[in-house]
Amino acid sequence: MATDTLNSPGAARARAVRSSLRRRHLSEQIFRGFGILAIALALGFVVLLFVDVFRKGIPAFVQSNLHLSVTFDPEIIDVSPAPARNGFATEAEFTAASLAWQREVALLNWNQVIEASLRQAAPAGTDIDSRTLLSIAETNARHQVREMFVANPTLLGQTVEIDVLASANAANWIKGNINRELGDAQQQLAAPARALIDTFVDNGTISNGFAWSIFTNVDSRSAPAAAGLLGAFAGTMWMMLIVIVLAVPIGVAAAIYLEEFAPKSRLTDLIEVNINNLAAVPSIVFGLLGAAVFINWFHLPISAPIVGGLVLTLMTLPTIIIATRGALMGVSPALRQAALGMGASRTQMVFHHVLPVTFPSILTATILGVAHALGETAPLLLIGMKAFVASVPATPLDQATALPVQIFLWQGNENRNFFEPRTAAAIMVLLAVMILLNGVAIFLRSRLEKRA
Amino acid sequence: MNALIIAAVLLVLLGVSYQSGFAKSRGLVTADGVKVHSRPQYHGSYSALWTMIPALAVLLLWFWFGAGITRSYTVGLLPQDVLLSLDQTGLNATLTRINALATGYGVAGEVAPYEQSAGEALRSFNFLTFAGTLVLAVLAGGAGFVYARNRISARLRARNSVERVIGLLLLACSAVAILTTVGIVASLVTEAFKFFTFINPIDFFFGTVWAPNNAGGAANPGKYGLLPLLAGTLMITAIAMLVAVPVGLMAAIYLSQYAPRQFRAVAKPFIEILAGIPTIVFGFFALVTVGPFLRDFGALLGLSVNATSALTAGVVMGIMIIPFVSSLSDDILNQVPRTLRDGAYGLGATQSETIRNVLLPAALPGIVGAFLLAVSRAIGETMIVVLASGNSPVLRGNPLEPVSTITVSIVNQLTGDTDFTGPQSLVGFALGLTLFVVTLCLNIFALYIVRRFREQYE
Numbered sequence: 043m044a045t046d047t048l049n050s051p052g053a054a055r056a057r058a059v060r061s062s063l064r065r066r067h068l069s070e071q072i073f074r075g076f077g078i079l080a081i082a083l084a085l086g087f088v089v090l091l092f093v094d095v096f097r098k099g100i101p102a103f104v105q106s107n108l109h110l111s112v113t114f115d116p117e118i119i120d121v122s123p124a125p126a127r128n129g130f131a132t133e134a135e136f137t138a139a140s141l142a143w144q145r146e147v148a149l150l151n152w153n154q155v156i157e158a159s160l161r162q163a164a165p166a167g168t169d170i171d172s173r174t175l176l177s178i179a180e181t182n183a184r185h186q187v188r189e190m191f192v193a194n195p196t197l198l199g200q201t202v203e204i205d206v207l208a209s210a211n212a213a214n215w216i217k218g219n220i221n222r223e224l225g226d227a228q229q230q231l232a233a234p235a236r237a238l239i240d241t242f243v244d245n246g247t248i249s250n251g252f253a254w255s256i257f258t259n260v261d262s263r264s265a266p267a268a269a270g271l272l273g274a275f276a277g278t279m280w281m282m283l284i285v286i287v288l289a290v291p292i293g294v295a296a297a298i299y300l301e302e303f304a305p306k307s308r309l310t311d312l313i314e315v316n317i318n319n320l321a322a323v324p325s326i327v328f329g330l331l332g333a334a335v336f337i338n339w340f341h342l343p344i345s346a347p348i349v350g351g352l353v354l355t356l357m358t359l360p361t362i363i364i365a366t367r368g369a370l371m372g373v374s375p376a377l378r379q380a381a382l383g384m385g386a387s388r389t390q391m392v393f394h395h396v397l398p399v400t401f402p403s404i405l406t407a408t409i410l411g412v413a414h415a416l417g418e419t420a421p422l423l424l425i426g427m428k429a430f431v432a433s434v435p436a437t438p439l440d441q442a443t444a445l446p447v448q449i450f451l452w453q454g455n456e457n458r459n460f461f462e463p464r465t466a467a468a469i470m471v472l473l474a475v476m477i478l479l480n481g482v483a484i485f486l487r488s489r490l491e492k493r494a
Numbered sequence: 495m496n497a498l499i500i501a502a503v504l505l506v507l508l509g510v511s512y513q514s515g516f517a518k519s520r521g522l523v524t525a526d527g528v529k530v531h532s533r534p535q536y537h538g539s540y541s542a543l544w545t546m547i548p549a550l551a552v553l554l555l556w557f558w559f560g561a562g563i564t565r566s567y568t569v570g571l572l573p574q575d576v577l578l579s580l581d582q583t584g585l586n587a588t589l590t591r592i593n594a595l596a597t598g599y600g601v602a603g604e605v606a607p608y609e610q611s612a613g614e615a616l617r618s619f620n621f622l623t624f625a626g627t628l629v630l631a632v633l634a635g636g637a638g639f640v641y642a643r644n645r646i647s648a649r650l651r652a653r654n655s656v657e658r659v660i661g662l663l664l665l666a667c668s669a670v671a672i673l674t675t676v677g678i679v680a681s682l683v684t685e686a687f688k689f690f691t692f693i694n695p696i697d698f699f700f701g702t703v704w705a706p707n708n709a710g711g712a713a714n715p716g717k718y719g720l721l722p723l724l725a726g727t728l729m730i731t732a733i734a735m736l737v738a739v740p741v742g743l744m745a746a747i748y749l750s751q752y753a754p755r756q757f758r759a760v761a762k763p764f765i766e767i768l769a770g771i772p773t774i775v776f777g778f779f780a781l782v783t784v785g786p787f788l789r790d791f792g793a794l795l796g797l798s799v800n801a802t803s804a805l806t807a808g809v810v811m812g813i814m815i816i817p818f819v820s821s822l823s824d825d826i827l828n829q830v831p832r833t834l835r836d837g838a839y840g841l842g843a844t845q846s847e848t849i850r851n852v853l854l855p856a857a858l859p860g861i862v863g864a865f866l867l868a869v870s871r872a873i874g875e876t877m878i879v880v881l882a883s884g885n886s887p888v889l890r891g892n893p894l895e896p897v898s899t900i901t902v903s904i905v906n907q908l909t910g911d912t913d914f915t916g917p918q919s920l921v922g923f924a925l926g927l928t929l930f931v932v933t934l935c936l937n938i939f940a941l942y943i944v945r946r947f948r949e950q951y952e
Binding site for chain 1: 653657660661663664665667668670671672674675677678681682684685740741742743744745747748749752753761764765767768770771772773774775776777778779781782783813816817820842844845846847849850867870871873874875876877880881901904905908914922923926929930933934937938941
């Protein structure tokens with residue numbers, strides 16, 4: 043009996059199945075292991091990227107300040123007294139005289155003032171030539187001192203304690219961004235300057251502080267240690283403003299038309315396919331569109347936030363349209379029928395009843411679309427926003443650059459030792475803005491959905 | 495200043511006309527108690543529309559034609575002998591000077607007496623035309639307002655009129671999407687056509703040497719062979735897909751089939767963070783971290799790997815695409831009917847056997863569509879390759895060497911250049927057209943497959 047069942051075809055199959063179970067369960071484990079591995083890899087990349095950027099960027103938020111006592115020596119500042127308002131009949135004459143005086147002041151050699159104060163700070167008997175000595179302070183120090191004097195001409199002959207930035211090369215040496223063991227030929231600073239910097243650090247003339255200059259200064263080529271993000275940030279804000287003002291109403295209106303009003307026809311099918319494709323067109327193609335249409339045909343100013351904003355608007359539109367359509371589609375038919383049944387017109391039904399319900403998802407999609415546009419670089423390069431701009435754009439028609447483009451420009455700077463951390467710092471600022479926007483989107487969605 | 499005045503005037507018009515229409519409508523109700531067709535806000539909007547549309551039309555007309563009229567007026571101010579002595583650029587320079595005098599900015603150098611008088615005349619002309627346009631706009635708006643106000647009665651179907659205007663506005667907004675496509679195609683085709691008047695299309699599409707002579711002008715343009723760029727693009731895309739497809743697909747399978755609910759709720763957004771990071775950040779990551787790492791790793795194995803190479807750009811681009819592949823695959827796996835899976839379990843299949851033998855074959859078309867979308871994305875990606883591909887447009891098969899791509903060459907040929915006259919900058923549009931056509935075909939095909947797949951299980 044027992045042998046009978048053992049030899050029956052069913053039993054043989056059962057045995058085959060049982061003997062293969064080990065192998066099958068093993069392969070199940072392996073398959074699952076691959077899944078976990080894939081997740082670990084993907085999450086690992088996220089962590090790696092953030093850790094890498096932060097590790098590189100955080101040191102750049104520290105700047106080296108030189109505390110100097112600057113003497114406005116009348117022998118160096120050999121200039122006629124500043125014109126006083128009451129000496130002139132009209133405002134125009136006074137302005138002209140003031141400008142002439144400022145030109146005279148600008149022609150003075152302010153480097154001598156800086157040099158004198160550096161020499162004074164150095165220990166007695168330090169043998170160092172003026173070029174080497176001046177390489178310790180950033181080149182904008184002389185402008186800083188000059189502006190102080192222009193603002194307050196009574197400083198002549200007085201001594202003032204001020205902070206100026208140490209030069210980018212000095213900062214590299216202090217932070218160890220450059221290998222201290224390298225020979226003189228590979229060092230960017232001469233040996234006496236390096237020795238003096240170390241002395242300054244020891245005696246407290248140079249101290250480190252938070253690098254506010256990143257947030258308060260515009261980009262600078264001549265004074266890299268003073269290069270900041272303010273101009274790029276303002277350019278980005280202008281573009282975001284244009285995107286929000288244009289893309290959101292147009293996108294939502296287009297979605298409402300397509301979803302609620304458009305008759306189902308070949309034309310609306312075509313529009314739908316067209317919008318889906320626009321969403322997948324490479325961003326650089328939108329840059330080409332901007333260069334050809336807005337700049338070459340319409341003669342809008344090159345490098346201006348208005349062009350960048352328009353290009354990003356066109357790029358963001360499909361995203362907003364698709365998201366809004368999805369939200370409108372999700373509204374329950376009962377709501378529509380109830381509104382129509384109470385005698386509302388189609389327009390009233392949409393604007394008074396359907397749209398308010400979809401508001402949270404439209405808002406979220408909009409913020410995410412804007413955040414995406416904020417990080418876009420390639421199309422901006424093609425409409426000339428790559429130009430070096432050292433000013434804060436006051437209107438959207440002024441020359442400007444944008445945060446991601448500033449990152450692109452900084453990563454290409456020759457002074458790699460100094461600008462690599464600074465680029466990473468700029469990336470941290472960009473990521474912070476994006477995370478903030480995404481956080482706001484998530485927060486608003488949960489808040490508004492709960493209320494709805 | 496002028497813009498502010500115009501905005502203020504328009505706002506006042508808007509407010510007054512709306513309020514007045516609204517008030518009149520309210521009056522209708524109290525007067526005779528007749529049932530009014532539209533609610534007061536529709537009467538207000540009706541009167542506001544009738545006011546704003548004529549006023550805006552006048553302003554728009556001036557905006558379109560004003561510059562031309564001013565220009566011909568200024569030219570008419572110039573003495574005959576001066577006009578004859580100037581060529582086109584000279585004339586433009588003089589007009590700019592006169593304009594500067596008129597606006598009060600002042601100009602550099604000596605001011606000729608005729609320039610001075612023309613500047614003063616232009617200033618009063620500018621003031622008069624501005625004031626005139628504004629008055630005309632207010633009058634047109636006022637006329638519309640009076641007409642609309644007189645029409646407001648209990649029987650007026652104001653709501654229907656207002657809704658018709660709203661409908662037209664909505665239609666205009668959705669036309670923007672169409673216009674964008676038209677604009678893209680028109681600009682790419684016209685500029686690329688100009689390029690092909692310099693360079694034979696056969697030399698462009700089948701040339702094997704990419705060596706633009708950026709200083710050569712139209713006479714000596716250099717060589718524009720697409721193939722090295724295309725090869726570089728395809729190589730980087732292939733490497734990116736080799737990274738993104740296994741990782742993305744397995745991540746999607748694990749998240750949708752195995753992962754506990756809480757884990758999925760945490761891990762999915764974290765992976766999607768990758769999709770939100772700007773590509774310039776990935777480019778920087780590739781340039782300063784991944785590239786040197788691959789170079790050192792290669793040296794360890796005795797391989798010479800360039801820090802900026804097809805491999806570097808491809809790997810980082812693959813990382814960027816992971817969330818794209820995984821979230822699309824996730825959606826598609828979730829659309830496979832439960833019954834298929836339950837059937838396989840019922841027959842005693844393990845979970846992985848079900849996934850491999852039932853779920854994946856059923857989802858295959860959709861997944862292929864998702865991959866094609868990812869490919870199209872990789873082909874069009876710019877910043878990672880600009881920073882990390884090494885920009886060496888030479889035809890070669892070694893992924894450890896620097897390459898160049900279509901997008902890199904567009905950026906190289908077009909940045910900072912605005913007069914699209916020579917083949918050096920126009921080639922950007924020919925490359926853009928190629929890129930647009932390739933990605934468009936991929937997208938249409940992929941969207942078609944995905945849609946077919948969805949319909950299959952609906």
